[in-house]
Amino acid sequence: MTHSNTLLKLRKNLESRTGKAIGDYNMIEDGDTILVCVSGGKDSYTLLAMLMALQQRAPVKFRLIAMNLDQKQPGFPADILPNYFASLGIEYRIIEADTYSIVKDKIPEGKTTCSLCSRLRRGIIYKTAKELGANKIALGHHRDDMVHTLFLNLLFGGKIKAMPPKLVTDDHAHIVIRPLAYCAESDIAKFARGMEFPIIPCNLCGSQENMQRQKIREMMEDWDRRFPGRTESVLTALQSVVPSHLADNKLFDFQNLTLDTPVEEGDIAFDSPEMPISGTFPISLSS
Template sequence: MNAATETIALTEAEKKQQYNFNKLTKWLRHGVGDAINDFNMIEEGDKVMVCLSGGKDSYTMLDILMGLQRSAPINFSIVAVNLDQKQPGFPEHVLPEYLKALGVEYHIIEEDTYSIVKRVVPEGKTTCGLCSRLRRGILYRVADELGATKIALGHHREDILETLFLNMFYGGKMKSMPPKLVSDDGKHVVIRPLAYCREKDIVRYAEARQFPIIPCNLCGSQPNLQREVVGQMIKDWDKRFPGRIESMFRAMQNVVPSHLADTRLYDFKNAKADGIAREDGDKAFDRDQFSEPGRINILASKPDGDAQDSGCGDF
């Protein structure tokens, strides 16, 4: 192969790479846009506090939101916030340099939660629970100080499914992380714009954009964390049964209270035969139609039939 042929081949490879990246970008923007529209996450005049940890998810969330901000039919502002927890060896210069170059308003909040966690949690025990609670309290306080109307977290589709299974397996609850919620004190609205986005797409996007990833070393080596076990289970299912993850996430959007067992969500006690046909009636004698996992389309359909990319993050 001569030099001219090599140049042409390289150009074709670059074109293909750019095409694939553009397609991935549109895919993620579509997923984030759908989540924002479906849950009314961002409204006219909102100030969105984007929580950055330095991980792939929060970088991607900020990048996609900034792109949507330029083309959205509404006006909203973005402020990036990073919580420096004073972990030993934390590269304090990375995020300020990146955000300054990006031209986005940002704040680095310095709070020594690392020392608190290490002092309170016994050696060998999981630090995630306390660390998460401390972070949440600080972020709520900062949102008040900055006048932020929405707090954006980088949790993606697999994070949401992991939380569902963790609550089912270990907590006895049918509960997960919703794409949008109001804090316990009623003062803050938390949104998860990546709720429909797949982790593997975020990984590819972060690699292509070459984000300066900062690993979280606070937890150290905790290989038996329940979330890690559940996460591995989901990854295994995704490899062996393509489409299963999409089907599971779609199930979270198609809840039928009358066919579960929570008396707080459905009035089973007063259910009586009154001769009136109903949509939530007994289907026990109907033959359910199930798709084979491998035959489920990779796009999870909404209840209204539209297709969407179903896709958590570092905070």
């Protein structure tokens, strides 16, 4: 396939951002076996492409195993991913598990299915990683996913909590990595279109526009239209936390605060904000 200069430039940018995220968080080490979860969506195809490209020139050696979970959704084109993986020459596993029927049976019509579906998938992925001897699990979540998760937890969960670029699984058996942590969803979408990936839509949850995550997505898209760079700014904020200027006694000892306590940034509560703000503050989360 011949690619345009624009697509090649975009690929280089995505590879650079992926490589930086991997380096910043030490996601991949020599001798790792990485299970790469590929759903058939734009994000996971891009994840696999980035890891395969970086594997060719990385200073460390690591093994990649692509995995797809066939959840037995009606009409799922079961031949697409095996054929695609074979064309790449990558080692792969297709795991068949009828989670679709379980979700449809347990979740009432009209309710969001993502939570249960996610838990079922996670258990199967962990089990597969253990069987294959994979110590790392790579997921296709990107910058926008991380930022959206922050606002979901902030506005609907009462927590300042996002989606980390790297974490240990609950059973302490694997490390989950998100190499696309610095990549913008818009760039991934352009790349996927240019590469003509054989996209497989998720009919189980992809059309649930009433989800709170969709509301957050719309809010952030509005922010970025009106104040370009907001999503990138929020990601930067996630990497620059000042505990003394929050209100969590577990992170900062407010009760024993004295005049001799070291000051991080001082009292800047009444300083003028550097970010220009005009018009109405763009939050609209009406249901």
